[in-house]
Amino acid sequence: xxxxxxxxxxxxxxxxxxxxxxxxxxxxxxxxxxxxxxxxxxxxxxxxxxxxxxxxxxxxxxxxxxxxxxxxxxxxxxxxxxxxxxxxxxxxxxxxxxxxxxxxxxxxxxxxxx
Amino acid sequence: xxxxxxxxxxxxxxxxxxxxxxxxxxxxxxxxxxxxxxxxxxxxxxxxxxxxxxxxxxxxxxxxxxxxxxxxxxxxxxxxxxxxxxxxxxxxxxxxxxxxxxxxxxxxxx
Numbered sequence: 001x002x003x004x005x006x007x008x009x010x011x012x013x014x015x016x017x018x019x020x021x022x023x024x025x026x027x028x029x030x031x032x033x034x035x036x037x038x039x040x041x042x043x044x045x046x047x048x049x050x051x052x053x054x055x056x057x058x059x060x061x062x063x064x065x066x067x068x069x070x071x072x073x074x075x076x077x078x079x080x081x082x083x084x085x086x087x088x089x090x091x092x093x094x095x096x097x098x099x100x101x102x103x104x105x106x107x108x109x110x111x112x113x114x
Numbered sequence: 115x116x117x118x119x120x121x122x123x124x125x126x127x128x129x130x131x132x133x134x135x136x137x138x139x140x141x142x143x144x145x146x147x148x149x150x151x152x153x154x155x156x157x158x159x160x161x162x163x164x165x166x167x168x169x170x171x172x173x174x175x176x177x178x179x180x181x182x183x184x185x186x187x188x189x190x191x192x193x194x195x196x197x198x199x200x201x202x203x204x205x206x207x208x209x210x211x212x213x214x215x216x217x218x219x220x221x222x223x224x
Binding site: 002102 | 118213217
């Protein structure tokens, strides 16, 4: 247990569905991240939040919409996804938004888009 | 050009041997380098980080950094079957982002 939880752990959705991924960290960290991990590809940073403010969006399509209501919770809202969006979505947190801070990863949500 | 490159493997070593995992990076200004271990079906966990040229040892793990050659490696001494996992190299870029390699799959054979 890293202190970062994610729900659901597995999700199957159609291309017309709307769903949300949830991440919660119990570490008192200020920075939270969404990553996408696809087979045979590097881990890709999607979004960064620092003190609830989005600081980075790495050219992620608008069908992915993050929300950070407070420093402990992070959501990823999904709508009209494509089959190529099927991947493992990992949430991470760190004490602050500096790269030297260790990032702690959640267990991930395995997403399949049909 | 990929930011971070690793051999995908699989790399197989016998139990008790030294496993050597290599990583090269493209941004010469990178300052911080990390090794994460990811067991199958699990999330990455940080095992080592290194900022300065040379070696850094932590138990059975040694990270080696050569900034001139843009090369970072991880040595695992006395490899155990429990070390079997995918090892991800991550490099900090000038934009203060972490870029990950695709990972090297290591199998330690009992």
